[in-house]
Amino acid sequence: MNGAHLVASIGWTLIHFLWQGALIGCAVALALFAMRKARAEHRYTVACTGLFLCLALPAAGLVLRLQAAGANQAGALFGAAAVRPAMEDGLFWDALLREHIALIVACWAACALALALRMALGLAWIRRAASGERGDAAWQARLDRLAAQCGVTRPVRLRLVDGLSSPVTAGWWRPVVLVPASLVTGMPAHLLEALLAHELAHIRRHDYLVNLAQNVVETLLFYHPAVWWISGRIRTEREHIADDIAARQLGEPRRLALALSELDKLQFSTHHLAQAANGGNLMKRITRLVRPDTQAPSWKAAVPVIGLAMLSAAVFANAQPAQATAQQVDQQALADFHSCAKPEYPEADHKARHEGTVELGFLVGLDGKVKENKVQKSSGHAGLDEAARSALVKCSFKPALANGKPVQAWTKVSYIWQLK
Template identity: 55%
Template structure:
């Protein structure tokens, strides 16, 4: 377990520079594509978020398997097993730090996961509640939604629920999608504008955006500590809303109607935080401008300078990590000279009672190659065999461990197998 905790802690720490690098590359790509179609920017952002999940997973796999050629500048000479960690007392402090980092990460991730699960349960419970409007009104909007589904080529049954507690239309579900419509909109928004908002929701269903949004939430839960992950995920939501607007406008044949619906939604000052897909996602004014009068975006040089600064910081962190890796990789483990080891003396009482067993020892090799201390990590079950093993190992001479070419104290392991022939 200690080996896994150590590897996970190092993986989380290395993702600080990895995530920063991904953020810089993504920001540069999105800047270059600022006047291209939203689909291209959406693909770039989704790819970056997917890589930010795969990179640390691959890094962790390589660490646990001792791959010294990890592409993420992992530390090749770090001891990945509990046994190897114990070879140097300095690693105990590092392992304690990793335990603290992993514990804090796990606690925060668990809280966010419970929050996400609670949101999903709320959506599921809400979608099962009976409609709050009258039956005729419910049937009318169900028929309208059914017609929109046919126009969008959605073959699955799309349910509709009118809910009092919502502030904006929300789409949830993939296999059995449901559109939740606030009761306030039924009475306050003109029917043709509300239909335009429903067309926007139908575009999300057509594109299976709910599944991507769930994956985003999972990645945000696991990598919550990195701002680049939240920024990339937010850009995905912005571009996704623009794509859904374009898709709905093409099906309606009236971009202006959808723009008016969004404008009316902004006037009602609805909240913008929803776990599922909502019509009020993203910047409403930007979306309205995108529908009515799309204009080329000029390069923001202040943003470019900030991106350059982040890139330099990323390179600096990477250089530090690489330097630390090289320093640790110069470490050489101690080597025993078996010619100096005397055969351990078998206790007479153990011979008479035919005792056998395996003794696993941990011992400290000082800078002169002598055994400075020793302890029994796994007993044979017989105290006299354990003590005979300790006495035997203290007679051996070692070539001491070195770090950067200099002898250092180091813990190592050896085992004696006591068998009767």
């Protein structure tokens, strides 16, 4: 496989994820809307499953394309019959995408690299804060006592950090809770203990690893709004779960609500690479703790469903004209092989004694000229495929006929490579 095939495979994987991600987002939105009164743990599981599919589906599609040794030889993981015509059969924007596929991949790689650098800087900041800031023996003892009550068996370090306005949790093997130095003197001790109980709930559930995985998915698939929306729902439900655990541990939900209320008055910044007590919507969390049975469902929860459903419907709608055009063709376009040179056997493939049959697709215009082309079925050797394509694309064709009139349509040409 050459570099061009690799770039094209990545590019078409990113493009196909536009409709795949929309479908996943729509399914997750419907499920969460139906489960709006269910436990936070169940909604969290649904959202995590959706984000996992957002990564697994394009990954599987990329593997299929790489195995087929060509960007146009593997369809989507599911729904290929319905979607591939919209992406590959004669649409104007398909030609535009093919022409700029390398630029699309380059822009994606540049943005993903910038986000990866941002994530690395965040991890470096956390590591430096965890190792370089000062501790507090009295609060470390309180944290140890709370950890034992919460069932956390691993040692949990506490560090006081200047310039931070909300406690955050980082690390999995050696977890650490970063506490703003200002909170130690500016917040009543029993309220700060409530916030620490919330952080210990994250440590107990190993939420840091899931949060880190979220950042990886966001970095790779940053261009899709469904990814950010699903990831945001995961963080919201995770905060609700940690609130519930802390409230049960403290035996005082109002105490945690009061601590969050005090925290809301502070000017804080959120570090997405760590678990923070200020995550999610603080006022909704406070209301949920104080009045858990009075949360009426909002019509706004259905907005993502409507938007993603409309996007998915638009993708499938675009597939229909191309299919209808193919059905209306009475006579396929025919190639005039005297108008173009015979493909020459690539030297490397000749020496390796490669043989095979390649099936090529050509979009023939009203003037008989090829407008677009693709490899529909590989011979098994990229050199043979490209040699046949580059030669036959120069042939003139007799246009396809529909109701006796020339029309633009796709036609298939097979070329057999055989050593004598």
